[in-house]
Amino acid sequence: MIFSRRIFNLSKNELRLARSSFLYFFFLMSSYFILRPVRDEMGIEAGVDNMQWLFTGTFTVMLFIIPIFGFLMKKVPRHQLLPKIYVFFITNILLFYLLFKITPSPILAACFFIWLSVFNLFVISIFWSFNADLFSSEQAKRLYGPISAGGSCGAIFGPLIATYCVGLVGINNLLLISAGLLAIATLFLVDLVKKSKKSREVNFKTASISSVWQGLLLMRRSLFLKQIGLFILLYTSVSTFLYFEQAHIISDAFTSSADRTFYFGTRDLLVNSFTLILQFFLTERFLRKAGIVIALMIVPLIAVAGFLSLGLHQAVITLLIVQVLYRSLNFSIQRPSRELLFTGLTIHEKYNSKNFIDTVIYRGGDAISGWLFTGLNALISSLHVISLLAVPIAAVWMLTGFSIGKIFNAKTAKADNYERIIISKKSA
Template sequence: MSLIKRIFNIANEEWNLAVASFFYFFFMMSSYFILRPLRDEMGIRAGVENMQWLFTGTFGTMLLIVPIFGYMINKYPRQKLVPGIYIFFCLNILTFYFLFFYFDTPLISVVFFIWLSVFNLFVISIFWSFNSEIFTPEQAKRLYGPIAAGGSSGAIFGPIIITATVGHVGVTNLLLLSALFLLLATHFLVQLMKHSQSQSERKIIGPIRGSIWEGVKLVVRSGYLRNIGLFILLYTSVSTFLYFEQAHIISSAFEVSEERAAYFGFRDLLVNISTLFLQLFVTERLLRKVGIIFCLTLVPIIASLGFLSLGLNQSIMVLLAVQVLYRSFNFSVQRPSREILFTKVSVQEKYNAKNFIDTALYRGGDAISGWLFTMISSLVSSLQVISFIAIPLSLAWAVTGFRIGKFFSSRSINLDYYESNDVVTKKSA
């Protein structure tokens, strides 16, 4: 144990927090990655020419749900609300289990695709929001890599479970296992809350004042948050272009559903193994020694080179190499760097503004980019030309990452703990 602490630069008083957060993320991502291959296959089954409608439906659903989340976080204490949200999603998974078991129709497949696209953003956004309350910027640079490795380990464990059991229990029964893992994630969330309350100088209490509209106003008023929002919009645009290109290339290369599912499973396995290695041995060193500016611009540069490669060659092997590099560095380097940005904002901004950026703005970028890709593809029949068109978008993303990294480095911590009723210190309590 002491060796692990030294390798990952974890202080004794941080150990319980880091372990609880690791397993919280591990079981949450295990639950999600059991369901993800099913979602990707359903998206292609619905027709690649209709995928922009799936993205638009996801965005519309997100617009309905985000105000509800804003109302609930304004009304209920976080220590009760956050576990309650995870239990609610467990019940959703059980509902889909019965629907697939008795009524496996195309409509249910579409609803499941949209639901899972909403689910993954909400649970991951809440995970990082809660961690940004617990850890300081200095702690985040050291610990977010190992903690994120919990998610990557779960993302590897989920596909392994699918491969080992799907032939024996069937696809539908895997939903029960996904629900169980989400319950285990909720257990470690509760443990993380207990450890943070007993060890941190700040005690998390009460609901957060505000709403989704308060989140929008916070983003509009803050140049720092506006740049984060622009960074997310460009990220979702680039990712959506790559996702749509993937769908077209895969649908042309593989005619059989099982072959496509096998490709997605193999791709996810490579991505998650690469991501885990980077998170354990590279992320912390890059963040601490090279700096957040480099980490925020690295993935956009990889995306630019990836689209250049796809513009020159649309083969499956090139697509696989681009996806593995893009996604592994995105999960291991860009995502922790992006979440560190929120360690220097207020509690209201951590939940109201961050939730708006991570959900409504994120899926809005997906929907807009999906329709933009469809419009361009109707004018330009060649996917290779579309790849070249995406390169300036990736470069604009890199420039925005450089700018927000400079903002972060010069920004002081904006903690309104002593002015807000949301958080008090042990001494004042």
């Protein structure tokens, strides 16, 4: 415990909060990653030429959910609402368990693919929004690395359970294990609420989320939020292109479902293992020394190099190397940096804009990019050329990261200067 406090420069209270947040994220990601390889295989089973429909379905469901979430956030205090949302998703998992036992079908598999995509984005967005409530910008720079490592540990633990338990309990019973792990994550969320309320550093009042478009209205008034929205749109576009290329390459390379599932499991294990190492030993130092500008640019740079490589050589090993580098650096460096951008916002800005960006823009970008990829593939019929066409998108994404990092540094420097002035006046 003393060793952890010294490595990450934590106070005693910060250690208690960070530990609970670490375990909360660990069980949350364990729950999700048990099911992720199954979802990816279901997407291929549904047909690689039909995946854009799955992404469009995910986007449509998100548009339906956001107004409901906004209404609830406006009416119910966050510390009461968030655990109930997790209970709702646990109930969903149990319902899928029953339906797969009674009437398994391709339509049900497609519904599960869409549901898990929504679940992943929604619950992780809630996790990071909650942490942005708990910690200041200065604390986030020190704590988001080790907290993110909790998710990476879970992202390793989940696939290991899926790999070694599926032969013993069957695919359907993995849903029960996932539901149990999500229930444990909910208990740590409740524990985190109690600890933060006891320290009296967080005021859990209702957030003013008026409608699905409130986040859009806020973005129109703020250059900073516009830049965040553009950054996420470019990120999800690049990621979707890479995901669709993966589907085509793996579908052509492997004929059996078992081989494809093994590839997905191996990929996740490598990605999450590298991510864990980076989060424990690099993230905090990188954010502190290199700064947020470089942190936001490094993954787009990997994307540029990755698409150039795939444009020259469409092979499983090339895809695997690109995915491992892209996703591990995204989880360890870029994701904490992106979440750091929201720490300086008001509750109103945070829960309206972040909710809109993490759902409508993220999944809308998925859907649009999916159709764009499908159209290009039908028109060009060459993954090599499509890879090269994705390079300029990744380059614009990198420049956007540079711009938004500069804006964030200017905002935080101004806030820090204002705080020093207030302290000096009080001292006088």
